[in-house]
Amino acid sequence: MFLILLGALITYIAVVRYYRYQYVNNLKRDYPDPDVILKNGKIAQEIYCQTFRKEFPLISRESVEVALFKTFTSPTVSKILVSTRELEKHPLRRAEDTELILSEIIDVYPRIQNQLMENRKVSSMETAKQYERAEMSIHRLNELHSKYPILNDDYIFTIALFVNEPIRWINAFEWRQLDIREVNASAFFKVWYDIGHKMNIKDLPDTYERLMEFKKEYEERGVRYSPSNWKVAQPTLCLLYSRLPRFMKPVVRGALPCFLEKVDRQAFGLEEPSWMMTQLLHGILRLRANFIRYFLLPRRQYWTRTPWQPEQNGKYMPTFCIYGTVYPNGYRISELGPAKFGPKCPVMLH
Structure with missing residues (x-):
């Protein structure tokens, strides 16, 4: 009996491994030259969405939250955010607006693929509407940013993060490392590079290496301690605390430095993390990674929060909430962002 159970376990692990690595093995076969993807935006978007919304959806999402948090280490960014008082007064809405706008831009391909996986026909008109939503979201992003004196270098730094x-x-922390096609090509760079151009960001580095060189140089001159950094970071942490039991608050506060780099800790005025806490947290995440690698089959559908089509009221209802319900009746792309910058007249959706 023991040998039968052992054989079944080994067989299951082998099946999981085959399907877990099927995507990346196909990727290497289809694109033997990784640089090819950098020249094709459509392929780059598909790889990015597969990586970001299907292979590693949870860690990818959390990493973007950390990226947004790290923009507060720049005083030129944090002082603008403090002056608006938006994060202080409406942290939940600011977090939701940011995620929904970015998701509307990124999730065109995943939404279409999810429909096809459910054996639903997707017409060319429906496809065009999905891409139209992405363009509307970039327009809305530009519209909101134009209200503030944001420096071009701060935009590039944000893209780099x-x-x-x-x-x-x-x-x-994930169950496998990224293939070079998922770094270069994986649109982790290509997709954000294209978005940066649509946002009219000037002098955006045109390779991943140059972008990282800019990031390092910016951190040396622009990332430094300022009281405004932590002042704008605190509401974001309070929002995170709201999802957790009260006794977890000091644990999260102690864990935060473990996931930040030294330059970020110094900019926030945080203490150095304890070696024991760092090893414990990283160990837990590695256990999670190993459990996924050996025991969980890959997800079938793309992980998205933006729905395929609007409700009867013409608004889009998020597929699920993370911190809380901000738009109980749904949202319009033109209404995302601070209420004071909303449309001054009713918006008709085509």
Whole structure:
């Protein structure tokens, strides 16, 4: 009996391993030259979405949250955010607006693929509407940013964090490391590079290596301690605490430095993390990674929060909530962002 159970376990692990690595093995076969993907935005978007929304959805999402948090280490960014008082007064809405706008931009391909996986026909008109939503979201992002005196270098630094943090987190804490096609090509760079151009960001580095060189140089001159850094970071942490039992608050506060780099800790005025806490937290995440690698079959559908189509009221209802319900009746892309910058007249959706 024991041998039968052992054989069944070994067979199951072998099946999981085959399907777990099927995608990345196919990727290497289909694109033997990784640089090819950098020249094709459509392929780059598909790889990015597969990596970000299907292979590693949880760690990818958390890494982007950390990337946003790390933008507060720059006083030129944090002082603008403090002056608006938006994060202080409406942290939940700011977090939800940011995630929904970015998801509307990124999730076109995943939404279409999810429909096809459910054996639903997707017409060319429906496909065009999905891409139209992405363009509307970039327009809305530009519209909101134009209200504030944001420096061009701060934009590039933010793009660099959006590119680098998922790579850093996935390679450290997920069940496998990223293939070079998922770094170069994986659109981790290509997709954000294209978005940066649509946001009219000037002098955006055109390779991953140059972008990381810019990030390092920016951190040396622009990331430094300022009281405004932590002032704008605190509401974000309080939002995180709201999801957890009260006794977990000091644990999270003690864990935060373990996931930040030294330059970030210094900019926030945080203490160095304890070796024991760092090893414990990293060990837990590695256990999770090993459990996924050996025992969980890959997810079938893409992980998205943005729905395929609007409700009867013309608004999009998020597929699930994370911190709390901000839009109980759904949202319109033109209404995302601070209420004071909302449309001044009713918006009709085509």
